[in-house]
Structure formats: C-alpha cells, structure tokens
Amino acid sequence: MNTEILGVILQWVCLVVLCYPLGRHIAKVYKGEKNIMDFMAPVERFIYKVCGIDPEREMNWKQFLKALLTVNLFWFIWGMVLLVCQGWLPLNPDGNPGQTPDQAFNTCISFMVNCNLQHYSGETGLSYFTQLFVIMLFQFITAACGMAALAGIFKGMAAKTTKSIGNFWVYLTRSVTRILMPLSLLVGILLVINGTPMSFDGKQTLTTLEGATQEISQGPTAAIVPIKQLGTNGGGYFGVNSSHPLENPNAFTNMLECWSILIIPMAMVFALGFYLKRRKLAACIFTVMLAAYTCGIVISVWQEMAGSPQIDEMGIAQDLGSMEGKEIRIGSAASAMWGMTTTVTSNGSVNSMHDSQTPLSGMLQMLNMQINCWFGGVGVGFMNYYAFLIIAVFISGLMVGRTPEFLGKKVEAREMKIATMVVLMHPFLILVGTGLASWLAARNPELASSWLNNPSFHGLSEMLYEYTSSAANNGSGFEGLSDNTPFWNITTGIVLIMGRYFPIVGQVAIAGLLAGKKFVPESAGTLKTDTATFSVMTFAVIIIVAALSFFPALALGPIADYLTF
Structure with a gap:
C-alpha cells in the first residue's frame, strides 16, 4: 500500500480509538467525579480564592452567559x-513594532473568538511577549470558554427540571x-524531542551553501504549537503556519x-x-460526523494525489500528486488530510497552502466550514450540531404526528425560533x-487587483473563503487574498464577533x-432520537439548511473553477 495512504489511515484510526477514553475523562471532569487529574484540585482552589470565585455557586443560563x-x-x-504597544514591551529581541489599531482589532478579536485569522506574519508581526x-494565553482561554459553554449545555440536558446549568468559572x-x-505538555515535549x-x-544568522547570509526566526515555538492545535485555535507561530519546518519538522510531528486538532x-x-x-445517542451523532469527515478525506x-489534468496533458509525470503549495517532506495525501481536518473543526492551521489545492478540495474545505458542525471547535462544534438537532426534532415530530421532545423536554416555538436564527445567521x-x-x-478594478492574486472564479473563491473562515471561527485562508487592509480587518472582525x-x-x-x-418521561409516543433513522433525518436537515444555502456561491466559485480546471 502507498505509504502516504497508510499514514492517513493510521492517523484516522488513532483518532477514532483514542477519542473514546478521552471522552470518558472529560465527562468525569465536568460532572465532578473522581478522575486522574484530581491532584490539580489544590491549584484550582487557589485560583478560586485569588479570583474571589465561589465554586459551589450555581448559575442560571443568563448568569452563565454574563460571566462568559x-x-x-x-x-x-x-x-x-x-498588541499596539508591543514595540515598547520586553521579550522583543527582533525589534518588531506594535500593530496598527485596525490590525490589532482584527488580531485581538480573531484570537478571542477561537478563530486566529492572521492578517500578519507570525515571526515578524509579533514579539515573544x-x-x-x-496569543498563547488567548488560545487557552478561548478554547476553555467554548468547552465551558458545552459543559453548561451538558448539565442542562442531563437535568430533569432545573434553573441551573452549573458554574462557568469552575x-x-x-x-x-x-x-x-x-x-499540551505531552504534545509539547514530543515536539521539542523532534x-x-x-x-x-x-x-539566528546563518551562511548558506551559496555563501549568502540568511536570518532564521526561532523563539518559544514548542510552547505555543500544542495549544494552537489542541484548542482548535490554529494561529501559527510562523507566518506559513505548520508548513514551516521548525513548527512542523517531520512526518511524525505532522x-x-x-x-491534536481533532x-x-x-x-x-x-x-x-x-x-x-x-x-447510543452519542454513537449516532458521532457516526454522522465521522461519515461526513471521512467522505471529505477520501475525495480530497x-x-x-491525482494531480493536475493540464499537467497530465503536457505529458509530465505527477508521481507525487499535485505539489504546488505543498511541502515535499509532508506530501499530497497528508496535506489533503490536514486540509479536511482543520476545516471540519474551527482550527484553521495549515501545512500547505489551501489556495493551491485543487478546486474540489477547496470547495470541500469551504463546505466543512459552511456546515460548521462536523465535530467543529472544542465545545462549539457539538453546540452547532445541537441547534440542528432541535430543528430536526421539531420537523420530525410534525411529520410523524408526535410531540417534538428531546431528552424529555418539549421543543416549542421559542426554542425553534432561537435555533432557526442561530442556523441562518x-x-x-x-x-x-x-x-x-x-x-x-x-x-473598482484597481481595488480588486490589489486584493486578489487570481482573477475570475478563483478570485471569488478567495473572498468567499475569507468570510467563510471568519464566520466559522476557523482562521485558515486561501492566502491569495491581500487581507491586511482596513476593509478586510474591520469587516472580518465584525463577522468574527457575530459568528462566535x-x-x-x-x-x-x-x-x-x-x-x-x-x-416528560418517555412513552410509546416519544420520538426516538438515538436511532439510525433520526440520524439520517438530522443529516438531511443539515445538508438542506446549511449546505444548499451556499450552492449558488460555490457554483460561481470553486465549482466553476473545477469545470475550467
């Protein structure tokens, strides 16, 4: 078997096998049950004491959101x-200046909302401080905020009747x-070793084989990369993210x-x-998400790996596949796997340039973010799926003549209105x-030429991808777009806030x-939500409501690009 394909399969298996025990541990953490990390309890109590937090205080959903x-x-x-003042702050041996207010606004919002849309180059746009x-601080905080929100939803779903959904600070x-x-510590140690x-x-200033000098940026990279991946943040320490050999040195680290992303x-x-x-309910949801993710991997x-048909017509062999914008040490299959993985979550890190991938791969990457609930970011991924679940329960109940109920609670007009607004936003x-x-x-053609690296269909795809990535709190980009301008910094910043x-x-x-x-206890008239039939119904609702909303835009962008490819 092709070793690249074998690597993709091995990674898929590692994800599926190890996520189950980690899920058990996460449930114990949020339920307050005994777990292997109980030795951190004194540290947590110290944090609560310093911050004046009462860990025993329960919050209703309004108090919970206010704290968040x-x-x-x-x-x-x-x-x-x-960010604005970093030029005057310590730990800046390279003398990087402060960011402009509009760029600082975009950067700060982007990392606050777990998007990490970078309109700057990491090693030159920021200081070590x-x-x-x-960056690293926000990557912990924003990931933990999404996870805390989901923990509150878990408690609300588990309780029979309650006004409380837990304590956000805990x-x-x-x-x-x-x-x-x-x-993060485990992944960081492995990265340092590699x-x-x-x-x-x-x-560092080095002399190349040709006799020229070259400056190599370094810094506390191994401290930032693990949480960038595990927290589905994606903000690269270096400008080219995980395609950089110091951020992602070899096949194992790749x-x-x-x-770590997923x-x-x-x-x-x-x-x-x-x-x-x-x-059983969790298994049904997991199966729907995994099936969609796996289909994307196979196609991409x-x-x-098939390469470009135009190059084939020229009689040039493409044994390595389509390698434009990719690293030789990583390969086309691993680059495609990463592209699907980073866009089914709100991670956004890259090990190749998505702008250079084939049109169908680019379309699937956009579609993952446009659907925005195939696993998704830590916490918020299932929360997006939860909104579709509510809609599917309501529609299914009406179709079969049963009262729309989910986990023993009637789904009524108020919940449907909120879910619909969330989905359509x-x-x-x-x-x-x-x-x-x-x-x-x-x-303004001059403006267009200053923004876009490519004309026509692909140029539209670059702009569509930027707003898709912003709204999905993903952060990756086609990178053919010159986005560090007041227009893109401000408009994507607004989309980032609303999308999060x-x-x-x-x-x-x-x-x-x-x-x-x-x-309401389950009865013969209760609509079952842990069956294959309901899973298919939920999948259909997601495709009809989410995916088809974008079909006209995709037809004008990547689909048209593919037909002329």
Whole structure:
C-alpha cells in the first residue's frame, strides 16, 4: 500500500480509538467525579480564592452567559493594549513594532473568538511577549470558554427540571487544568524531542551553501504549537503556519499535530454520551460526523494525489500528486488530510497552502466550514450540531404526528425560533460579506487587483473563503487574498464577533430554557432520537439548511473553477 495512504489511515484510526477514553475523562471532569487529574484540585482552589470565585455557586443560563461575555471583554481590552504597544514591551529581541489599531482589532478579536485569522506574519508581526501573553494565553482561554459553554449545555440536558446549568468559572478552570494543559505538555515535549525550538533567543544568522547570509526566526515555538492545535485555535507561530519546518519538522510531528486538532472535538461527542448516560445517542451523532469527515478525506486525498489534468496533458509525470503549495517532506495525501481536518473543526492551521489545492478540495474545505458542525471547535462544534438537532426534532415530530421532545423536554416555538436564527445567521454573515466585497471589487478594478492574486472564479473563491473562515471561527485562508487592509480587518472582525457569540448565546439559551421545563418521561409516543433513522433525518436537515444555502456561491466559485480546471 502507498505509504502516504497508510499514514492517513493510521492517523484516522488513532483518532477514532483514542477519542473514546478521552471522552470518558472529560465527562468525569465536568460532572465532578473522581478522575486522574484530581491532584490539580489544590491549584484550582487557589485560583478560586485569588479570583474571589465561589465554586459551589450555581448559575442560571443568563448568569452563565454574563460571566462568559465579561471575561471575553476583559481579555479583549488586555490584548488590544499589548498588541499596539508591543514595540515598547520586553521579550522583543527582533525589534518588531506594535500593530496598527485596525490590525490589532482584527488580531485581538480573531484570537478571542477561537478563530486566529492572521492578517500578519507570525515571526515578524509579533514579539515573544505578545506571542506568549496574548496569543498563547488567548488560545487557552478561548478554547476553555467554548468547552465551558458545552459543559453548561451538558448539565442542562442531563437535568430533569432545573434553573441551573452549573458554574462557568469552575468549568473554565477545569477545562484548562485537567484537559488542555496536560495534553499540551505531552504534545509539547514530543515536539521539542523532534526539533521544534523552545528558546527566547533572537534570530539566528546563518551562511548558506551559496555563501549568502540568511536570518532564521526561532523563539518559544514548542510552547505555543500544542495549544494552537489542541484548542482548535490554529494561529501559527510562523507566518506559513505548520508548513514551516521548525513548527512542523517531520512526518511524525505532522501526524501528531493533525491528530491534536481533532482529538478533543471527537472526544466531546462521547463525553456527551457518558455525561447524559446515553451512549447510543452519542454513537449516532458521532457516526454522522465521522461519515461526513471521512467522505471529505477520501475525495480530497484522491484529488490531490491525482494531480493536475493540464499537467497530465503536457505529458509530465505527477508521481507525487499535485505539489504546488505543498511541502515535499509532508506530501499530497497528508496535506489533503490536514486540509479536511482543520476545516471540519474551527482550527484553521495549515501545512500547505489551501489556495493551491485543487478546486474540489477547496470547495470541500469551504463546505466543512459552511456546515460548521462536523465535530467543529472544542465545545462549539457539538453546540452547532445541537441547534440542528432541535430543528430536526421539531420537523420530525410534525411529520410523524408526535410531540417534538428531546431528552424529555418539549421543543416549542421559542426554542425553534432561537435555533432557526442561530442556523441562518451563519450563511447570512458569509454571503453578505462576500457580496459586499464582490460589489466593491467589481466597481473598482484597481481595488480588486490589489486584493486578489487570481482573477475570475478563483478570485471569488478567495473572498468567499475569507468570510467563510471568519464566520466559522476557523482562521485558515486561501492566502491569495491581500487581507491586511482596513476593509478586510474591520469587516472580518465584525463577522468574527457575530459568528462566535451569537451562536453561543442562542445555544446556551436553548439549553437553559429546556432545562427549566417539566420533564416528560418517555412513552410509546416519544420520538426516538438515538436511532439510525433520526440520524439520517438530522443529516438531511443539515445538508438542506446549511449546505444548499451556499450552492449558488460555490457554483460561481470553486465549482466553476473545477469545470475550467
């Protein structure tokens, strides 16, 4: 068997096998049950004492959201100040200047909302100080916020009738101390062993074989890369992200980093089953997500390994597949695998340039983010699927003449309205943003030429991808787009905010509203939600509501690009 294909299969197996025990551990952490990380309890108690937090205090869904939004606002102000002033701060041996206000706004918002859309080059756009105390810090906080929100939803779903969905601060702290930090330390050690730098020295000046001098950036890379992947953050320490040989040195680190992207989102689905004691429901949800993810991998790997038909017509062999924008040490299959993995989550890191991948691969990457619930980011991935579940329950109940119920709670008009708004906000943000950018580009050809690296269909795809990535809190880009301008910094910043907080508020509100309703025991008339039939129904709702909303835009972009490829 082709060794590249074998590597893809091995990574897929490692994800599926290891996410189950991790899911069990996550459920124990959030339920407060005994687990292997209990030795962190004194550290947690110290944090609660210093911050004035009462860990025993229960919150309703409104108090829960208030705490979540407040901590995000605080860190946004913190990040803005440090990014603008980084030129005067310590740990800046390379003398990198502060960011402009519009770029700092985009950078700060991007990392606050777990997107990490980088309109700057990592090694030249930030100092070591801001890499650690803004970027790395935010990558822990924003991932933990998403996980804490899902933990609150878990509690609301598990309770028969309650006004409380837990304590946000406890969930936030445990997400860091018992899940993100231990895994990050493990991955970081493996990266250091394999050659990823971990130092505070400035650039190295080396002499090449040709006799020229070259400056090599380094720094505390191994501290930042693990949480960038595990927290589905994706913000590269270097400008070219994980295609850089110091950020991703070899085939093993490539598999390790790609595995790190998806292991927690996958485990979160099984954590739902353990928390609710409904493993069959979790298995049905996991199967739908895994099937969609696997289909994307198969198609993309086939496309990238097949190479370009135009080059075939020229009689040039493409034994390595389509290698434009890819690293030889990684290969076309592993690049395709990473592209699918990073876009089914809200990670956004890259080990190749997505702008150079074949049109169908680019379309699938966009479609993953446009659907935005195939595993998704840590915590928020299942939360997006949860909104589709509510819609599927309501529609299915009407179709078969049964009362729409989910986990013993009646789904009524109020929950449906919120779920519908959450689901429709995503295509609204993407299509309106792309339409505005396209209109401006059409009216001003000079502006279009300064933005776009490619004309026609592919140029539209570059703009569509940018807003898709922003709304999905992904952060990857086609990179043919010159996006560090006030227009792109501000408009994508607005999309980032709306794409992150509107769904979280809506989904936590649904969970809180359902938790407060009277529990209705299952009966012969109850609609079963843990069956293959309902799984297919949910999949159909996702495809009809989410995927088809984007078909006209995809037809004008990557599909048209493919037909002329």
